[in-house]
Amino acid sequence: MIDNRYLLGLYSGTSTSTGSSTTLASLTAASRKKQPTAPWSTSSKSMPEASELVRAALGGRKIISESDQTIDVSGASADYKKLFALYQGLETLTQLANRASVKGVSASETALLAKRFTAGLAEVGDYMASTTLDGVRLVQGISSSVSKSTSGVKRDQPNYVTGPIHEGALTSEVAAFQGSVAFSISAKRSNGETLSVDVDLSAMGGAPRTLDNVIKHVNTQLEAAGIETRFGREQVPAEEKTLTVNGKTVTLPAGADHWALVVKGTSTEAITFSA
Incomplete structure (x- = not known):
């Protein structure tokens, strides 16, 4: 309707x-x-x-x-x-x-x-x-007879969490992001339009490839391409480990925290990645 x-x-x-x-x-x-x-x-x-x-x-x-x-x-x-x-x-x-x-x-x-x-x-x-309006932001959504939030339009925001990609402090560079790292992101919208952006970490120049710096670099390119999906991070807390020595249980201290990437999607975009 x-x-x-x-x-x-x-x-x-x-x-x-x-x-x-x-x-x-x-x-x-x-x-x-x-x-x-x-x-x-x-x-x-x-x-x-x-x-x-x-x-x-x-x-x-x-x-x-x-x-x-x-x-x-x-x-x-x-x-x-x-x-x-x-x-x-x-x-x-x-x-x-x-x-x-x-x-x-x-x-x-x-x-x-x-x-x-x-x-x-x-x-x-x-x-x-x-189209942009001075006092209104128009978005596609699902009409609902009951509003359960302050939003006038219902929009799902599916988030996808990767496996741990970094271990240690956020100020440390991510080993997986060193060297030649390039990939493409495509977003297919509900209206059939497809937007694409090529991400090459060499464009960061001499900036340290920490998790936050890389996320900022990727999000800047997504915004410039008109893609609404964004990247973020999520902490994966380290857990204590136990082992048995001569019949006794020994608890080892938790190691460094791990960090995963979060893809913050929208209901109007289907995201795909390619190397």
């Missing part, structure tokens, strides 16, 4: 998700009487009819177009056009789905509707990934 209620909540200054409230200072600085007429308003004449949205989409037209949005308040924030364009795109997806569910639609039209819906969904994902 395509759910536009979140955008409607943003326009009025609050999220409609239970237990969550988002203030949009940049959009509500003026009184509500000075806000542009929203396309979902009953008084709006700019929103095309459902049949027009479907016809335009099947004709290959982009479902998100800021230039098609009418702003009837002079000097209004540029965010309005972006929100209105996104709303129209989501409404187009809704109407494509509604049309496909109509009894009697031919198999060829159903196939075309499915194709345009898939392309439109990818277009929405690309738009959300590339």
Whole structure:
């Protein structure tokens, strides 16, 4: 189901998700009487009819177009056009789905509707990934009837912990990172886009290849490539060891702590590594 209620909540200054409230200072600085007429308003004449949205989409037209949005308040924030364009795109997806569910639609039209819906969904994902707003951060997520946190959108963050990669103090260089070390990281997003970054530790120059320095180097490149996944570290505490000598149990002191890498992923990216 395509759910536009979140955008409607943003326009009025609050999220409609239970237990969550988002203030949009940049959009509500003026009184509500000075806000542009929203396309979902009953008084709006700019929103095309459902049949027009479907016809335009099947004709290959982009479902998100800021230039098609009418702003009837002079000097209004540029965010309005972006929100209105996104709303129209989501409404187009809704109407494509509604049309496909109509009894009697031919198999060829159903196939075309499915194709345009898939392309439109990818277009929405690309738009959300590339669009910035002054007072709102848009992310793809799962609509929920109950909010259990302060976030308006549910997003899973899968973390992956490697085996121990370093033993000893964090100020010491990591033996596994010495010499020629290079690898590639690819992130396939839910919209089908794939981003890649090549990591070569020689680019660190003379900086010591400690665990923290390497993590910082990798994360800087991930951010520059537009990848949301990040690296971190996790301590693996050393444990005491016991052995039996002449029938007596002897406890040996714990050795140095070990450290593992943590891949802090997101639900919108599938990460792969290659040497």
